Amino acid sequence: MKLESKYFDSIRVGSKRQQGAKKETRAPACQWKGCDKPGAHKAPKGRGRDGEYFHFCVDHVRQYNQDYNYFDGMSDAEVSSFRKDALTGHRPTWKTGANAWAHGTRDEARNAEAAERVNAATARVTRKARSSRTETAPTFRRQLKPLERKSLKVLDLGDDASREDVKSRFKELVKIHHPDANGGDTRSEEKLREILQAYNYLKQSGLV
Known part of the structure; x- marks a missing residue:
């Protein structure tokens, strides 16, 4: 295109700042009660609501994750059943000799990884439950006058x-x-x- 062309003057090039502003998406407000900070961090809503998330600021997402318990409300039998199913990736199993690949099961490495995560989570829940049952607060927490x-x-x-x-x-x-x-x-x-x-x-x- 020639510099003296009449079409040259009609070309408009946006600044980098304007282009960057268009790409920016404003984070939703933090969903923690009483907080007005941007909620740029997602936190799962819990068991039975897979794929749904809360939006919290960095301080409240840390507090939420610290108290988060996926097995909250489940009995010991339900937790045990969940651990057993996790060994197969929560997929149906077949007797020895069946063609596992034909039925679409996951490979052993992925099953072992899933089982390890569940075992670790269950161990934390068990320790916390035992601690709450066995610990007794001392009668006097300070030195007597x-x-x-x-x-x-x-x-x-x-x-x-x-x-x-x-x-x-x-x-x-x-x-x-x-x-x-x-x-x-x-x-x-x-x-x-x-x-x-x-x-x-x-x-x-x-x-x-």
Whole structure:
């Protein structure tokens, strides 16, 4: 084409910035409640909704993936059945001697890889379930203050006493030192007052 051609002036070349803007697609908003960041990362919606995804920002997709459990809601028998089917890629099996290739089954390497993923996921779920059943939180998670330790001593309890231990011992001592049970003995009244003060302090401290 000649530079002096009348068609030369009609040609318009877009800038790289304009071309790049057309290619850009804006990410949907993060679907985490209360978040207004772009949701550029996809997270699976879960079992039974294969191919469906949530859109989260990078912080919330990490939090979602950390708590994600594909086997949530499944019984032990269902998880075991799923693991068994995963060995064959969730395809039907045939007796020894049948032509596996003719039936379209996957090769052994892919089956082994799928089984390994399922076994790892199942092991994590099992460990988490056992941990939640066997772990018991300690009664006192912090070091006792001197007055707290003294109040426990008034109730004839050690530093490792639980809330139930404190309540049970308090009721027991009140019955023993109540004036009605001691013929109005002033010493019992003083002991009962000391017990009440100790219990109330432990209650205010959050140990009861």
